[in-house]
Amino acid sequence: MTAARPDLVPVPYRVAARTARTPDTADLVLDPVADALPPFAPGQFAMVYAFGVGDIPLSLSAQDGHRLTHTIRAVGAVSRALHGLWPGTTVGVRGPFGIGWEPPAVEGTDLLVVAGGLGLAPLRPLVRAVLAARPRYGRVAVLIGTRTPGDLLCTQDIEDWRAAGARVEVTVDRPDNAWQGDVGVVTDLLDRAEFAPRNAAAFLCGPEVMMRATARELVRRGLAPDRIQLSLERTMHCGTGHCGHCQLGPLLLCRDGPVVSWSHAEPLLLVREL
Amino acid sequence: MTGEAPTAVIGTEGMAELIRVLAARGRTVIGPTVRDGAIVLDELTDGDELPYGRGVELEAGHYRVRPRADGAAFAHSAGPQSWKTYLHPQRERQWNADRGSDGAWVVTEDDTPPPSYAFLGVRPCDLRAIAVQDRVLAGGPHSDNRYRARRERTFLVAVECTEPGATCFCTSMGAGPAVDGGYDLALTEVVDGGGHRFWARAGSDEGASVLAELPHLPADASLATVAHEKVSAAADRMGRTMPEVDLQALMRETLHADRWNDVAARCLTCGNCTMACPTCFCTSAEDVTDLTGDHAERWRRWESCFDLEFSHLPGGPVRASGRSRYRQWATHKLGTWYDQFDSSGCVGCGRCIVWCPVGIDLTEEAHALNAERAAGGPPGEGAA
Amino acid sequence: MTADRPDFFGALPPAHRDRLRTLAREVSFPAELRIFDEGGPADRFWVIRSGTVALDVYEPGRGAAVVETLGDGELLGWSWLFEPYHWHLGARTRAPVTAYEFDAEQVRGAIDADPAFGLAVTRCVAAVAIGRRLRAARLRLLDLYGAPGREPWTGAAGAAP
Incomplete structure (x- = not known):
């Protein structure tokens, strides 16, 4: 078997905390179950998978060490499934993907x-x-x-x-x-x-x-x-x-x-x- | 491959032996054969399964197999399928996930060993199409490793084109009718007073060793010249052309053209062109679970940009109109493919023209866009 | 003359109205024609004589939302009067439209050359188009026809913005 590729195969993360932000929006705090993904640059995104339902692109709203936070609004099948998850459940995460924000190199901007x-x-x-x-x-x-x-x-x-x-x-x-x-x-x-x-x-x-x-x-x-x-x-x-x-x-x-x-x-x- | 590329002349018995030799090397040999009134791609076990004595009659929305008196096996142009059926299959499982009693789950990547194919009869346009898909699926920052594994194990027998169809325009796209590398073996079929022969050249070490195993006809110095002439003549007999302009710029500059309304009035948005196209690569992810709900699978299946769901956002589709969906397909194929993958997405095989149920012709649309641009573009839009 | 009447020409003093009319040319548009798109150069404007034009905003995935319709006598387009002279909305005809069309650069030239004419036209655009439409838009924000007891009402009578 080829080695698992975090860009194609989701890496399990456990929901460590869930905080409701607004009536339809919640923060999910995720910790790796075992292996962690490489670090995300601000503005890069992950594909987050709800078991059996599917995955969607989600930007990170915070990253502390290997701990990832996603802010999820329940608007579609996958986001509703993710939004409804409670601490202890497992999700899959792939990434990091894409090009993020590029702060200016010139000092004093x-x-x-x-x-x-x-x-x-x-x-x-x-x-x-x-x-x-x-x-x-x-x-x-x-x-x-x-x-x-x-x-x-x-x-x-x-x-x-x-x-x-x-x-x-x-x-x-x-x-x-x-x-x-x-x-x-x-x-x-x-x-x-x-x-x-x-x-x-x-x-x-x-x-x-x-x-x-x-x-x-x-x-x-x-x-x-x-x-x-x-x-x-x-x-x-x-x-x-x-x-x-x-x-x-x-x-x-x-x-x-x-x-x-x-x-x-x-x-x-x-x-x-x- | 080292040294001069070995060449040889083989006959129809050599062609049959080629299939046997490739099969004996553990390869699944795929090539053209007649079935259900079409020349389709399928597994071959013997040389007589090749479409000897069959040609095709092509037009927009029209395909008929026709008998040929000369008995040629490769005097037909693109059929309903392309090699992507094998290299980039319609449906493929990517991974499995199994959930335990504690709610945690493990993922395993699908590790079915990739098949070892030999493609027999790859036309130059399709050889180019394979190279185009290589760049898309295995040439970016992320590589589709299952595609790559199949691709790396595939032995390619190209056959140059001497009988272009009425819908062919590979010359306009620089993709044929001659081969230009990228094969293990290249053949040119010649049927004349000298008999039914194939001029064969090896393009790889494995190609050379396969060629060495085949029964050769006596060397014939003039055959290479005859083969070259037939292929050169084919270049002048293309049934279609693209406008001789920078197609990438043409697509970029005609996004507001009235012609899109015209073609949208005819297009059924059925997506046949995307299924028949040898380079169209788009897929959708499909997630399934078994009845227990504890076993989940991720599948990937072909998807068409003509599907309304293709551009779905939470509020609805980005490309809601048929006009925008046809425009997406055509401008991607001929224009933005260059931006994304450094080449055209079109190889001039003509499948999209033949297999369109209403006979929409991509070359005709490109000519019309070019004429509209030359005439100064549509009134009202953009200018106001 | 009242600024709340939609007739754009009617809101101009007769001498300036006649002057502006000399700069007009008559045009007609078929139904369902996009006259301009958001972001495009605002190099023309129109006074509608007959028919209806819908102003819209496009959001991918949601399509084009019509935010206002304009009809007989109304001014179509004011972005031509203020820099950077780009349309903020898109416009599309519903029914066939006849209109007086003006070249923005020509009218701006006339405005700069003749301050009295310029003041009259600018006032007219501000009062008829911008002022009236802004008041209407603010009232629509209140969702007056929605169910009572919802924000943004504070509950105190007459306290609406």
Whole structure:
């Protein structure tokens, strides 16, 4: 028998903890049963398998040693199965796959992290990595747009990130009685973030409509299109570049993405049903 | 292979012996044979199973086997299947998972020993198609090791093309009708006053040793020249052409063309073209469990980009319209394949034209897109 | 004259209206034609004479969501007036459309050359298109026809944004 390949055959991980984040979203914390996968770079993804049901691509929302955290919204058969798992059950994980976020090499660059809805999850490892090396960067702003205050992920993170020297702003589409914060779309928060457009880099994740609007607004404010990175979502069955499902024109997103620069993505995202 | 490539002349008895020699070496010999009114690929045990005296009549949406007076075995062009049926099978189990009483489970990779094939009668277009799939499935950062294992064990007997079909355009795609390496043995069939002969060349050490085992006809210096001439003449008799432009750029620049609406009005989105295409590689993962629920399997099966589910996201399909699905197939095949895998995805075999139930012709669509681009593109779209 | 009437020309003082009309050419579009796409250059705009145009937003997997429809007398497109002159939405005809079409660069030139004309046109676009549509969009956000007792209402009468 050939040696098991973690890119083709899932590696067993045990659910160590499950934390409900919103009514339909939960964090699953996974520990390897025996062998662990190689480390994931922020923005790379795993294929996570629910026994007998199937696997789906999931970005990591945290990685601590061999411990992986995924944020899962129950929207399809596999994600519903994973979302409903309790501590002690076993899942399969393949990876790491794809190209993740690429923080700027130039010291002192201002960073803008813009998240919409569940898009905050794949950005969490990036924010953590950046704040762990805080002196290397200029101003760091994390701008978060969400549907309702109840849909806001990682409220504890927000406090931690502020304490670690990031400006964190949150706006919601639909406030509730208790909400005293901003109401509006996430692009409005750009006015709040301080950054030097010629010396800034941006990282976007959320619905494509939100990322398109944000990227255009950033370009209008002077950011170069190749300094704006976004994480794209398409169907994926293999993660290894063989199944063909994740094509976006010239890109195989499991191989050439999921993180793509706006300069590459813009002409592709403008073609409907590409 | 070291030194000069050995060549020889063999006859039909040598062809029959070739099948026996390959089988004796433990190989499953696959080649063309007549069945159900078509020249199909199947396991061969004897030379008389080859389609001697059979040709094909091809047109868009049309395929008929026709008798040939010359008795040639390889005077037919692409049939309904291609070699991917064997190298990249329609359905394949990738692994099993078994759950114990404690809820933990173990995975075992499927370790069925890969078959050892000999492909007899690989046309140059299909030889190119195998090379294209090699790059897709075994040439990237992740290699499909089951494909690779089958591929590495396969012995390839190429047969050059002297009788192109009405739907062939390998010359436009630079894939034929002559072979250009990548084989263990190459043959060119010549039927003339000198008899029914094959000019054979070895392309590998194993090819040379197989060739040495075959009964040879007397060496005939003129046969190589005759074979070359027949293959060169075939290049000028292609039934179809592609526009002589950069097809990658043509596809990139016509994403909004009106022609996609025209072809979408005819296309049934049945996916036949993707099944018949020798390079289409897309698959879907399929997960099954047994009745106890404690044994699970991961299968991979061919999938078509014409399937609505192919581009499914939680909200629905990305390519909801037939127009976008045909466009995806054609632009991938002729254009974005270069971006992804550094070559065209089309080898000019014409299968997609023949096996389209409504006779959509990829070359005609490419010419129409080229004409529309030359005429300045569609009004309204993009320009507004 | 009231800014809430949809008729774009009706909201312009007569002299400026006549001036703008001299820059128009009559066009017609068949049904189901995409007039422009999000991100495309906003180099033209239209005042609809007859027919209906749907403005939409595209999200992969969800398709195109119509966010508003425009009909007789209404202005189609205002992104031509503000940098970077790119469409924010897509537009597609429903029924066949006849319209006055304007070349954006020509109108911007006239606006720059004649401040009084420019102010009138800009005011008109701001009031008729942007102002009216923004108010309508905000009201629609409230989901007034939805079941009562849901957010975003605070519960206090008249406290809606």
